[in-house]
Amino acid sequence: MIFNSFERMVAFRYLRARRQEGFVSVIAIFSLLGIMLGVATLIIVMSVMNGFRADLIGRILGLNGHLGIYGQTAQLTDFDAMTQKVRAVPGVVSATPLVEGQVMATSDAGAAGALVRGIRPDDIRARPLVANHIVQGSLADFDDDGIAVGDRLARRLGVTVGGKITLISPQGTDTAFGTVPRLKTYHVVALFDVGFYEYDNSYIFVPLDAAQLFFKLPDAVSSIEVFVADADRVSRERQLIAAALGGGVRIVDWQQANSTIVNAVEIERNVMFLILTLIIIVAAFNIISSMIMMVKDKGRDIAILRTMGASRGMILRIFMLSGASVGIIGTLSGLLLGVVLTRNLEAIRQFLQGLLHMDLFSAEMYFFTRIPAHLDTGEVATIVIMALCLSFLATLYPSWRAARLDPVEGLRYE
DSSP states (O other): OOOOHHHHHHHHHHHSOOGGGHHHHHHHHHHHHHHHHHHHHHHHHHHHHHHHHHHHHHHHHHHHOSEEEEESSSOEESHHHHHHHHHTSTTEEEEEEEEEEEEEEEOSSOEEEEEEEEEOHHHHHTOHHHHTTEEEEOGGGOSTTEEEEEHHHHHHHTOOTTOEEEEEEEEEEEETTEEEEEEEEEEEEEEEOOSBHHHHTTEEEEEHHHHHHHTTOTTEESEEEEEESOGGGHHHHHHHHHHHHTSSEEEEEHHHHTHHHHHHHHHHHHHHHHHHHHHHHHHHHHHHHHHHHHHHHTHHHHHHHHHTTOOHHHHHHHHHHHHHHHHHHHHHHHHHHHHHHHHTHHHHHHHHHHHHTSOSSOHHHHSBSSOOOOOOHHHHHHHHHHHHHHHHHHHHHHHHHHHTOOHHHHHHTO
């Protein structure tokens, strides 16, 4: 729709209400603020939800792999041969034999439950999520009785690099005097902090040979962990691995193992989008209200314009431009505000925490040590287009009312 200079001049003049028309101007300002806050809030919340999902899946897949291969019993024998077959499957990036088990970790300062993962030294050094997030010590000493511990777990136990942790297995050793708890003392050689509370607070990596000895699996492992090139298309590699191994195993992909978490995040994300869209819809209704009041107040002006030769189409375009301007300015302001706040969300959180002296984002509750945010360009564009469309639709009925106004009726009582 093309607007001539006269239509633009009149439309923008109507946005600057005179003193006696101040209430109309106030409603227009609140409509603009409503759209601005609605767009900004929607951009911020959806970016945080996207960040949560990406970080959550990234942390889960970074430590747990895309596929897990398990035996029909609690262990896998002949695992080295199976690992070589899996590595030869197209699309497989790596395959790692693991020994896993729950233990009680104790030190001179305390005790805590932990999850032990037995892994070969070369395999853990090749895992970026762990190797690139060592905060103390080094994985070069990860061998024999040297172990890597989550930073938060180490703080709970009061140990640092060089300290000792004793692991106690819930499965004891049967002796002539009864069941004796199985325990072994290890030296801490590295502390890692991957930024995911559950892992940093409970994971202990132990050399595979030591874990096999501790859990009494001398010639077996608990599972084989597999990473593939494309995590979202893991089903194809799953079928190829099953064919290569020829049965006798159970294969579980990451979508099956974490379906509850992934589905919950996706549902929450969609619900939040719908709820926050209502803010923009309410602001659009405010535009309708302000436009209807403007049409009523400008009845005499509309009649004069019509008698001077203005067509109904011209009146329609004047009021459409006047109302749409509020939506356009509000949407663009909201876009700018939302992007700026999203990119500085963590800095704002740190500032507010220092100002209020309280923890606004507890890692124990939210599982992350920072607020994740990821701006999706396509999603932001969708929000902006939706806000502009709602703002434009909100102007149609009041503008149609203005164009249908009879000049005689408009001047009769003046």
